[in-house]
Amino acid sequence: MLMLMMSRTPLHSANFDKQHLLHRLYALQHQNCHISTESVAQVAGEFNLPVSQVAAVVDFYSFFYREPVGRYHMLLSNCTSCGYRAGGIDVLEKLCQNLNVIPGITRADGQVSISETSCIGMCDHGASMLINGMPLVGLDEKKVTQIARLVSEQTPLSKWPRDWFRIGCPIQKRGLLLRDNSRSGDSLIKALTAGPQHTLEQIVHSGLRGRGGAGFSTGRKWQFCREAAGDAHYVVCNADEGEPGTFKDRVLLQCYADALFEGMAICAFVVGAKRGFLYLRGEYRYLLNHLQETLERGYKKNLLGRSILGHDGFDFDIEIVVGAGAYICGEESALIESLEGKPGIPRIRPPFPVTHGYLGQPTAANNVETFIAAAYIANDGSERFSAVGTERSTGSKILSISGDCRLPGVYEYPFGVSIQQVLDDCGGDNVQAVQIGGPAGALLARRDFHRQISFEDVSTGGSFLVFGEKHDLLSVNQNFAHFFAHESCGFCTPCRVGTQLLEGSLKKIVDGRAVAADIDEIEQLSKLVMRYSHCGLGHTAANHILDSLKHFPELFGKRTVQQAFSPQVDLEAALETARQITHRDDADAHLE
Amino acid sequence: MAREATKATEPNNLTIDGQTVPFKAGQTIMDAALAARIYIPHLCHYPGLKPAGNCRLCVVEANGKSVAACITPAQPGQQVCSDTSELNAARLAITQMLFVEGNHICPSCEKSGNCRLQAMGYYLGMLEEHFHQFNPRREIDASHPTVLLDRDRCILCDLCVRASRDVDKKNVFAIAGRGIHARLIVNTASGKLGDSNIEADDLAANICPVGAILIRERSFDSPIGERIYDRLSISDTAMTEHVPDKGKDHD
Known part of the structure; x- marks a missing residue:
């Protein structure tokens, strides 16, 4: 019996399918610094897929390259908070100067390449980059000089100062969810005791709405999924936190992964799923080991796996799939396409993923924070949850605050908190504007700072960017x-x-x-x-x-200039290529 | 049972620009419009192929919501506005976008006069391109003996992809790349059309609305001035388009 149980205990590999197309391509990229045309054909053969599908995937995701990148490949964030200009100096330019690199072009010796990438979710850590996929934070002039030296000396990354890669969990304000972890397993035990129908009713009753930003009722989503007919049901956690200025899921994945997986298991119990996926954004690959270990622990405690907590017939496995650099995969149908090994192109809706999701089957897809909130509700009850917040936005909202403020970090507030309150707490003085919900959200000026964070007023998936008076909007x-x-x-x-x-x-x-x-x-x-x-x-x-x-x-x-028309093309700038080719920079090589 | 079957085929009605239009269950707004000989401008839709919804020319207002007619299910009582000055202005802008993002050479293009993008320009009264030219660099593939692929003129409508996959059953084409770097690719190890099994008679080789996929040695079979859109409007030809029946039995 013990032997049988041991043999059933899933190994590391069960949580992470090396043969997922994205993972196979990542391995090739990692190994060869690019994915060659031959590799594309080879992978297509291995997976029995059309060459065109593999090629389309390689060309879609930012972290796959057709031409070799450097052995040190640096992707500097271009976000307004963790971007290469965040510290006042242009660290991209400095790095390129120091290493004699043209951005986007691999140095002739193949050693180093430097490019920019969309927000990498390190907005509370200053100017940051991914170096060979690992986040390196707090870039300043001094660090740039040191990096240039380490690269020139070809020092392996493992020998670089460890604290450059240390990502903190700066939780500045705790509420319902960010309190000390309740004992892992408690929520699931309660849900199993209550049964799927009653658990679902609790989620519905709590008024919980999706924390990714759209705010759809979580209870209704689970109910639709539960009622939808299909060969199998799936649970998907959207951890593709790509909205610039958002990093609260990073912190949740780092510090509250137990609660997240429990929330997913509760969802599986309600909708009748046996398989779940955590879709982790490629920028957060550094969290993969930690998440796998957390899953392992869950399996050991039988919070996952077969006959969970002795509940016959309730089997649930979670697999992690790591993305490869595409903001659009945060859109749930694009995410599902990506899970299926395709480019992340949003599907035609209807039908919605809740009835036709992963492999065309009913799929409940939710944000990291939503699952954690669901675990809270299962344990503490819907009343305690809905006692917090406003009537139509119950519970709390976890914000990622960054930009021109003294205390960037993660803040948990009851829904309904005013923007001014948030600014007071994070040390945002002389603020001219805030961007709430990221670039896709809303830009608000000072006269709107009395407004509230809630679905009925100013909604956000978690991004809260502060722009001081001197910021050029x-x-x-x-x-x-x-x-x-x-x-x-x-x-x-x-x-x-x-x-x-x-x-x-x-x-x-x-x-x-x-x-x-x-x-x-x-x-x-x-x-x-x-x-x-x-x-x-x-x-x-x-x-x-x-x-x-x-x-x-x-x-x-x-x-604006006071004239009737000016050409779209900057004529002076358009001559630059010609000047470079002819090595001229005299007066005649410029427009008047 | 019999009653239910009747119910499913019993026509419902919606209105398009005030005109009552019947539809059958499962039809889209576009299907219903075409059946009633109402033209909603479109480039990426072709009856008989699965709709894609990418060109966005067929966006209409359905009960006040902007939706693409080709992918939106018809609903009983739905009020659809299509032929409005606002929507036609947007269609014009979208057509202009398609012109500037590629390299369209109408005066010297073999497809001129038979080109649906050009015909759309005529239909919408397009007099200039409005936006600045992107002048992209795109590859020409002349590796196939009878079919030429000139990506300069591709509008990424995906018709050849669907025709090849769903009707010809050859899966010769796909769209790869992201954003403005999206491009038509060929499903061969070399990426060359010459290594594919496409033939000049395939639907995929003939469905291209523009001059991106051309059949060699046939481009001037009909002289300029006597071509389709020299005589007809795209709103007329759209009423007779349907993929050949040979595709149907594969459905």
Whole structure:
């Protein structure tokens, strides 16, 4: 009997399928610094997939490359909080100078490559980068010099100062969920005792709404999934926290993974799932070992696996799938596509994942924080949960606060807290604006700081970016526009082309080349992208521009030139290539 | 049982621009519109192929919500607005976007006059491209003896992908890359069309709305001036389009 149980205890590999397409490609990328055309064909053969599908996957995700990157491959975040300009100096430029690298081009000796990437979720740690996939935080001029030396000396990463890679858990304010961990297993025991129907009723009764940002009723989602017919039901945890300025899931995964897996098991119990996935964003790969160990512990305690806690017929396994750099995979149907080993292109909805999700089967997909809240409700009851917050936004919200404030970090508030309160707590003085919900969310000016964080007022998936008086807000808009243009999946015309056009138009404005008509034009274009795109990315991609136009119109006015027309192309800049080719920089090589 | 079957086929009604239009269960707004000979502009839709919803020209207002007609199920009592100045202005802008993101060379393009993107421009009264040209660098694939792939003119409508996969059963094409780097690729180890089993008579080789997939030596079979959209509007030709029946038995 003991032998039988031992043999049933899953090994490490059960939690992480090395043969998942994304993991196989990651291994190749890691080993060869790129994925060659031959490798694509080889993997297609191994997986019995069309070559085109493997090629499409390689080309879709940012962390796969067709051409070799350096043995030291640095991806500097370009987020407004953890980006390479966050510390006041441009550390990307400094690194490139010190290492004699052109951004985006691998140095001729193959040693080093430096590029930028979207927010890596280290916003509470200052300017940060991923080096060979590992987050290295707190970049400053001194560290840049040291990094350049270590790279030149070809010191292996394992011998670099350990504290550069130490990621803290800066929890500044605790509420319902961030209190000390209750004994792991308690929630699940209660749920098993109460039974699936009663547990579901508790979740419904608690008023819990999805914490990813959309705010759909979690209880209703689970109910639809439970009622949906299918060969199998699945539970998916969306840990693809990609909205710039969000890092609360990173902290939750680091410090509350037990509760998360328990929440997933409770969901599985309710919807009747035997298999679950944690989709971890590629930027958080460094958490993989920790999460696998947490899962192992769960299996050992029989909180996962077969006949969970002696409950005959309740079997549930969790597998971790690691993404490879694509913001769009935070959209649940794109995430499911990615789980299935495809490019993360949002599906046509309806049907919704709750009835036709992973492999076309009923799938309950929720955010990390939502599952942890569900575990809380199962243990402490719906009344205690709904006693906190507002009528339509029950419970608490965990915020990731960063930017121009003294105490960045993770804060848990009851829903309904005012923005001003949050700013007071995080040491945000002389703040001119806050961006709530990330680039896809809302930009609010000082006169709106009395407003509340809640689904009925200002909603957020967790990102709370603070911009002080001296911050150039138009450059923030430009940063966000670049983000959406880079992250658009390319499926539909308005988003694929429109986000590029918006980025170009903002550059024209920031460069001081725009005329009044360009401002009208960017407003029209913003509305068009938002109204005609296929998915939530496009629908929200220009929020920040419309908000800026509404709250800070003078910023745009100040930068425009008083003439009827100016060309979109910067003619002077367009000559730069010609100047480089001809090695000229004399007066005649410039426009007047 | 019999009653239920009748119920499923019993026509429901919706309205499009005030006109009552019947539909059958399972039909989209686009299906219902085409059946009633109402034209909703579209480029990535082709009756008989599974809809994709990527070009977004067919976005209509259904009960006040902006949705793509080709992928949105028809609902009883649904009020659809399509032929409005606002929607047509957006369609024009989207068409202009498709023009500037690629390299479209209408005056010297073999497809000129037979091109649905160009015809859409005519239909929407497009007089200029409005947005600045992206001038992308895209690869031409001339490796196949009878079929030419010129990605410069590709609008990523995905019609060839679906036609090849679902009708020809050859799965020759796919779209790869993200955002503005999205591009049509060929499902061979070399990525070359010459190594695929596509043939000039395949639906995938003929369904391209633009001049991205061309059949060699046939481009000037009909002279300029006597081509499809020299005579007809895209709103007329859309009423007669359907994939050949040979695809049907695979459904």
